[in-house]
Amino acid sequence: MVDYPAVERLLRAAAPHELLDVLHKALGTSAGATGVQLLMADYGLMRLQPVSVLPYTNTPVPVHNTAPGRAFGAQEPHLEQHEDGTLSLHLPVSVRGDRLGVLCVALPRPPEPELVATLAELAGVLAHEITVAERDTDLYVQARRAERLTLAAEMQWQLLPGRACARPEFSLGAQLEPAYAVHGDNFDWSASADHLTLTVSNGMGEGIDAALLTNLAINALRNARRAGIPLADQAMLADQAIFGQYHGAKHVAALLVRLNLADGRAEVVDAGSPRLWRMRGGEVRPVEFEAQLPLGMFDGTPYVSQHFELEAGDRLVFVTDGVYDVASQQGERYGERALAKAIAATRLLPATHVPRSLLQELVGYRNPTQITVAEDDAMVVCLDWHGRD
Numbered sequence: 470m471v472d473y474p475a476v477e478r479l480l481r482a483a484a485p486h487e488l489l490d491v492l493h494k495a496l497g498t499s500a501g502a503t504g505v506q507l508l509m510a511d512y513g514l515m516r517l518q519p520v521s522v523l524p525y526t527n528t529p530v531p532v533h534n535t536a537p538g539r540a541f542g543a544q545e546p547h548l549e550q551h552e553d554g555t556l557s558l559h560l561p562v563s564v565r566g567d568r569l570g571v572l573c574v575a576l577p578r579p580p581e582p583e584l585v586a587t588l589a590e591l592a593g594v595l596a597h598e599i600t601v602a603e604r605d606t607d608l609y610v611q612a613r614r615a616e617r618l619t620l621a622a623e624m625q626w627q628l629l630p631g632r633a634c635a636r637p638e639f640s641l642g643a644q645l646e647p648a649y650a651v652h653g654d655n656f657d658w659s660a661s662a663d664h665l666t667l668t669v670s671n672g673m674g675e676g677i678d679a680a681l682l683t684n685l686a687i688n689a690l691r692n693a694r695r696a697g698i699p700l701a702d703q704a705m706l707a708d709q710a711i712f713g714q715y716h717g718a719k720h721v722a723a724l725l726v727r728l729n730l731a732d733g734r735a736e737v738v739d740a741g742s743p744r745l746w747r748m749r750g751g752e753v754r755p756v757e758f759e760a761q762l763p764l765g766m767f768d769g770t771p772y773v774s775q776h777f778e779l780e781a782g783d784r785l786v787f788v789t790d791g792v793y794d795v796a797s798q799q800g801e802r803y804g805e806r807a808l809a810k811a812i813a814a815t816r817l818l819p820a821t822h823v824p825r826s827l828l829q830e831l832v833g834y835r836n837p838t839q840i841t842v843a844e845d846d847a848m849v850v851c852l853d854w855h856g857r858d
């Protein structure tokens with residue numbers, strides 16, 4: 470039987486690059502495991518990349534139509550029996566709703582329910598340790614890459630708080646595309662005991678210029694938020710920082726939201742192009758706000774907060790203009806009607822699955838033979854509001 474506290478202590482004491490080796494040895498001794506493999510989700514959430522000696526020597530596993538992918542998608546343990554009679558138990562490796570990958574444990578016999586539950590808990594401990602270990606090693610970050618990131622994408626991904634977050638009051642999921650060459654789109658969030666602050670932004674330009682601009686905007690907003698000042702003043706300070714650097718030549722469109730977790734009341738500053746849609750009771754409608762100037766466009770721009778309320782069961786979907794600029798095979802842009810229909814089709818999906826579903830819808834909509842508009846990066850953020858009991 471697996472001694473959960475003992476294995477947990479071993480993982481916490483392990484060197485950052487030795488987490489998998491320590492777990493393999495511990496499970497081999499206590500559970501008879503004949504093999505342990507860690508698969509990390511790639512940036513596009515399409516493949517599960519084996520953590521192995523670099524350069525990569527193992528073949529990635531598709532997320533769709535595979536046993537590890539089933540555990541990753543359902544976020545539940547899945548037992549696979551191979552043709553030779555061997556067994557593999559696939560366990561989701563997730564931390565606070567952020568899906569990192571899958572732990573695959575090879576077992577000599579069908580596991581008892583108690584063993585499955587213990588291994589699932591240890592997969593959660595592994596997720597926490599990976600998150601901490603990434604401060605000191607590139608092993609797990611490198612394993613996520615199915616291909617090389619552009620420098621701009623490297624800078625953008627390092628800014629992100631994660632790709633998902635879950636609390637009793639809400640569930641969040643987000644995705645950037647193209648994952649390996651994203652330019653200026655970004656998102657940020659922070660949750661306290663009583664509030665969730667969410668920022669969706671879209672910086673001007675392409676490549677390094679867009680990434681530098683977005684880095685300045687996000688860090689200016691974080692600096693203001695961590696100083697504890699009101700939402701509208703956060704926008705004003707970020708506006709001053711961007712204008713001070715670029716003198717109006719560049720700006721950042723942003724949507725700032727501060728949600729009260731006690732009652733679902735939201736404060737909003739709309740400073741540009743990111744758009745918000747709400748699905749309530751199966752009906753999808755855009756949430757309109759008074760448009761204000763993008764951050765950094767003019768010196769000393771004042772910003773004013775607006776308000777709206779959420780009801781339990783509401784789904785909010787934030788999209789940047791890269792979603793609307795996609796052209797169909799007939800040259801038509803992906804408009805509001807098509808987007809509303811696509812959002813409605815996600816009603817049975819959890820928040821973490823919605824961004825990928827919508828972005829895949831764009832792939833099917835895009836003209837594959839002729840580019841009629843400039844290609845742009847696109848971002849989708851989904852927030853499901855459950856409410857507080």
